[in-house]
Amino acid sequence: MKNTKTHIILFSILMAILWLPLIQEQFDIFKVKPLTGFTEKTELPELTYQSYSDGKYQIQLEKYVSENFGFRENLIRIYNQYIWAFFKKTYIHFITPGKDNWLFYEGAVKDYYGTEQYSAFSTAEKAKDYFDKNVEMMCQLRNVLKSYDIEFLSFMAPSKVYVYSEYLPRRDKDTTTINSLDYYSNALAEAGFPNIEMTSWFRSMKDTLEYTVFPKTDNHWQYTAVYGYDSLFRFMNSLNDFGIPKIKYGKPEPYYVKCHNDEASLNLLFPIINKSEDYKLNVEIECDENCKKPKVLFVGDSFIWGLNEQLPWNEIMDDVEILFYNEDVFKGFDRVHLYKNEINLLRSILRADYVVFYTSAHQWYKATYKFVEEALLALCVSDSLMQAETIRIADSLNISIDDARYKITKEPYLIKGISNVENPVIRNSHEIAIAQIANEIEEDKDWVEALKIQANIQGKSLEEIYKIEADNVLNNKTLLRDFTDVTEEMIFEVKVNELVKKWRGDKEMILFLEQKAKEKNKDFETVIYEDAKWVIEQE
């Protein structure tokens, strides 16, 4: 057979198409809509003899190519659309499609069917023991906090799997496990611990509501968050008549959204629902002359974001701090992101008028993400006692000091004075006094500014400086605030550093600066500091 014109044309097209991803990767000719999700991409690995011979180069290169090749996003969307359209399937491991295009979290579905617990507990008995101990510790922490006029309560946000279980995919229910939501609800009620359980309420209300409690293609509540938080703030108020501002709201009104978060993470070509609707309530905050805005420390999961998305939260609260899964910290109404080790837990707790543990129903088997254990240790155990008890526990259990320290963080009950009493008899008095003074210092803006400069001069963290200053107050020593050798440059530097820190916690800002660094061919650190300096200079 001879080469015909058609063969030549087809083969030329083939070669062009084979080369197209490489060309797109190198020159970025066509604009491609990025995929939703984690965007940090692997760098092109450096080829060295070592990296090549041990195979690391090859692994990294495969990873690099798979994350960077041209038109990757389109190709993935095409395949995702195919498996979605034909099989209602997704490769996003945390999302499970239900009936009639409803989307659920896989962890929540497993919790509903009783299989999630096995990731944490091997038997139902072990789960029960753990839950009972946790309820006991929650009650103890409540008693400890009561002595500082702080209310500790819990809020069980609704879970879509329990409210709309009729749309769940079919699976066999494991009847050998216990349901953490029901178990905790009953146990907390029996122990007299203040708790709001929203799932049952929404489940009973869902047929009377004009719109669904949850969007079909998202797992977080939208307009219904207002009902939930209204209940929460009323409940908080009922505990101590604090005078929290009241929430007034009207009827839900629909508005168009392009795509919900969970649906977006499926990275499909076409939307699941042609016109996704969300609903918003017109909210007004009522605050008369007797009302008082509380400082609230929230510990829990992503359901908290309904609070600032659906409500003017700064009109309800005086200050807010969020311990997200008790790992990341979001401070203030600007949600400045910090890591757990950057804050002083004791100060965060003592600063609050309310400590609210809130989490959605399906996450309850994880208890309080170890917050209660940490809080009890911080409030009750001084450094010296901790040291002595660690040695004692290590000796008695015949384990190393490090193992004993780790064990205590898991089981604070091992420390004498915390265990088996309603209200622990011991207190971390000195640290508490320091923390309380530090919190008072923090209320004084000028004092804080002076301490920031001192932190910069001494190369210490602000938290350390607060501690030193609080100690100075407690022992009548000369205060750091009163040092006068402060220059304009020092203040400028502090402000720049602060702004840089703030930006580092802002994902959008980071992306913007990364782009800018790329465009200007400078490294990221140079750009972030240059921009921060420019902003402060403008002020």
Added chain:
Amino acid sequence: MVFSSNVFLLYFFPIFLALYFITPKKLRNYTLLIASLIFYAYGAPEFVIQLIVSNIANFYLVKYMHKSEKPLVKKILCGISITISIGLLFYYKYGNFSIQNFNFLAGLFGREPIEWMQILLPIGISFFSFQSVTYTLDTYRGVNEPMKRLSDYMLYITMFPQLVAGPIIRYCDIADQIRERESLMSDRLQGFYRFVLGLSKKILIADVIGYQVDKILGPSNYDILTTAQLNDIASKIANLDSTTAWIVILAFTFQIYFDFAGYSDMAIGLGRMLGFRFPENFDNPYVSTSISEFWRRWHQTFSVFIKNYLYFPLGGSRVKTEARKYFNLWFCFLMSGLWHGAAWNFVIYGALQGIFICADKLFLVKWLNKLGRIPSVIITFAIIVLTRCFFRIERIDLSWLFIKRLFAFDFVPFHFSDNPHFYTTMLIAAFFSFITLSKFGLRWQEKVYFTEYNTKQHIIAFVLSLFGFIFCLGALNATGFSPFIYFRF
């Protein structure tokens, strides 16, 4: 490097094709050789030098063997050449296994075990060792002249399309093509269609099915697992209901076919793009009416190799006693089993195949013929499925446990809606596995695989292949990456 990897599909493939086709015809073998060495060196950096050195040694040994006129010298050189090829294969593939078993026996007799470093298996060694054996023996037997140029010999052994998982190409089948071949545009195109067909079999069928198999039986190579992971697999198997157990082993039966046949299609397709005609490796094995027929249809180039280079030298069927004939048959299949992996499960797998082959010769084929075609296919397929338990589950105790679950008869209701993607893919796999039972299927297969396309057919196949290629790239990147099962053999 793996054909179904991004580095191959997006970097190596387009760059190599462009370079190959802009190279003048006379120099194309060099381009292909360099590309093949890069291809191998990329995945097995520690073995590439050894591959080159052993090939050079073999080339000159065979050259001198051919030149020599003394039969004894010829014999000695031939023996040395084969010893190098098979010796390396034995050392790398069976070194660990031999010492492990030796140490086990030593332990039984209260002797100290031998200390040794775990030997890594060079990728593709089972395939290229066999090819170098065919080169030596075909030249020794006078079937072909040896290669004149070292580069041509190196190319025969290391040619990347078939280097790591076959087809095992006998020297006599390709010698002329290496020296001279035509590269038509229509071949390039049809080669690409075949390549995409193989890629689709691998990514859209084998990997989808394999994902579910691995969920229960763990990864296909148990050597890399910890005791805890093995215990986890054991507990999963012990708790299997019979429905799931049958689905899993059936799924694996389809997975291994589409995985390996997919690779062979890709190799044959790539070869055709470059102007080569590689032998076929599969011929609808699951429509076989007996186990003997199955082995004529499954991994055909391997069966041919075993027949020519093991079964015949043992005496084949021209032996004095019937017992010896059956022993030869059985032994060949035992060796085939061991070739798949240095582990007792593969020995049992091979031995079982050998037993069924002997049973075929003795009575089974006659008996199956009486039953008719469809029942024979079903019974043969059932035997294949059952023996696959020993192939897939690399620990004999777990294989037995699995077989017990198959016959525990604790069937539970089956729900298609639990995993429609998997079940649909299984149905597609079954459809294409058995379609050639019908004349219509055979006709279509002939048209798709073996006919020269006319212009209209080219355009349709081109569009479908491009779509398939794009689709496979999407699937590969949406679901992650998996290597071919036969790469480790």
